[in-house]
Amino acid sequence: MAEKAWKNNVEFRPHFKTHQSHEIGSWFRECGVDKLTVSSVQMAQYFAEDGWGNITIAFPLNMLEIAEINELAKAITLNVLVESKKVLQFAEDSLQSKVGVFVKIDTGYHRTGIPIDNLDEIDKLIKCFSGKNKCQFKGFLAHNGHTYKASSIKEIERIHFNTLDKLKALKAKYIQAFPNLTLSLGDTPSMSVLNDFRDIDEIRPGNFVFYDLMQSNLDVCLEEDIAVAMACPVVAKHKDRNQIVIYGGGVHFSKESLKINDQIFFGKLVLLENNMWTILPRSYYLTSLSQEHGIIQLDKMMINKITVGGLVGILPVHSCLTADKHKFYLTEASQTTKKFHP
């Protein structure tokens, strides 16, 4: 991803909410990355402590965390997201240091931001930056989260270029007043399938660091590209229904699910050996989760290969949510490495 960014001459500001790890952050540093994105103030603190000096908190500014934001803004180059005059004015009145402010644009995902076609409201907010001292308008930031529901690569591309056309028009409108205006985009599906990042100034994908079954199901990656699995103890075997019970439940995986061929599942079985995993020729799914238990549906052949007291691997449906629940990773080199866990 870094190579693609450099080749396209765009800034690479990877989202670290997926891995939340100093060590994995250091791998990015080795690739020349010097800025990052996070989804919470606490996560920004965690990476600032590790020496990262340029962080965007890609979540609408939470007025109740202004004290912590002030601390951060004193120490590092900080960007925040704003989508209303009220919050912008509050930030200007409360901040003691300068921050970069991205205006969040809703490009069709309908989660946060000013709708991209509401030019009037966007314009009113941009005008409010005039005379502001602490809040420096930085550009427009969007997240095409609706690519996660795309049914083909073509649809992902269509969403991306459609969004981009409108963002380019916005940029053209304000570039004279704000010569450094940045267009920041960043969902993993688009950034993975596109090779051409023309007209974008900055990309912020995050999930690609691990990928997961949601992404492989979208054809954004192969299952072989998934870079994280959960190691789960096998605690019971039920031969009458070809099921095993693992120590791994909703509190370990999250309850994010996928539905394929009318089958809902929460993960997929891989075999663990020597700190590596092997993808099986057949698909066996984690079909049920309670607080601590998970149930994997096997068949007659497979159940004989699994031992109570052993470990199995599970590829997660949504790696960000699964990784979030844990304090440590175990690397292939069998080293334990800590992660953010507030």
Place this chain on the structure above:
Amino acid sequence: MAEKAWKNNVEFRPHFKTHQSHEIGSWFRECGVDKLTVSSVQMAQYFAEDGWGNITIAFPLNMLEIAEINELAKAITLNVLVESKKVLQFAEDSLQSKVGVFVKIDTGYHRTGIPIDNLDEIDKLIKCFSGKNKCQFKGFLAHNGHTYKASSIKEIERIHFNTLDKLKALKAKYIQAFPNLTLSLGDTPSMSVLNDFRDIDEIRPGNFVFYDLMQSNLDVCLEEDIAVAMACPVVAKHKDRNQIVIYGGGVHFSKESLKINDQIFFGKLVLLENNMWTILPRSYYLTSLSQEHGIIQLDKMMINKITVGGLVGILPVHSCLTADKHKFYLTEASQTTKKFHP
């Protein structure tokens, strides 16, 4: 619940996986409770540290945690769950202190345990206790988790009494060989709606301490009985679609959902004031969750009452999973109280 247990002359061993809190545990102690249930070895350690001397780990014994189980068994009266000869023999060979062993019976939930109609396999396992020194057969333990899918109180009662008939027959078969044989049952739906605990020796409900929308939707409690809510900052308002965005996502709530009238939701809005909450006359639901964001669908009237920068309350769909994600509770007395958070 304690009163009901004492009145019925049954042992009360509440499940503490719902609250996971020393302070809430102390409220049980004040009611005369001296034994409890947990769902993990770490949770048992957490409560043992707080002076609880009699704990059942209601999860199939995980052979990979035998060192920690040994530590606990040295310090307190510990009960574990077993459902196979292999694990029983392993426990007998590995333990240095005596533990009570419940045989887990599957009464129709099909998660763990020996199917209650498989008398042959149950008998084989019971016979294995003969000559065991560390593993003391304690009784039969079951969890009627399928009551969570019942469509009426009547159905909950039917599941309970159907199970109980079969468990009574099992008890009758083995009571001479094991005069202290305990029948332990414990789902919150049954324990809440029943008043007659005849023929049970021990009950282990947990969720009732908070209840949640899943339980009120089952008519097991009223919404007014729900005793925990999440306080979430409002970070954005979208009047065009009558939605607000809260700081409260999948990592804070879990992604457990409920479906009522074809509407999927993850929580329900209540108003927060003075450390109390008020149930609203109309239902407004948390309809969407991403990692950190939640979206609440309001109407024109309600959206005008909500302020960006303020707090709203959300009743959780599944209080056990939501509470698990947090380190602290705030009580009505405005005191912060720590909880288990490994």
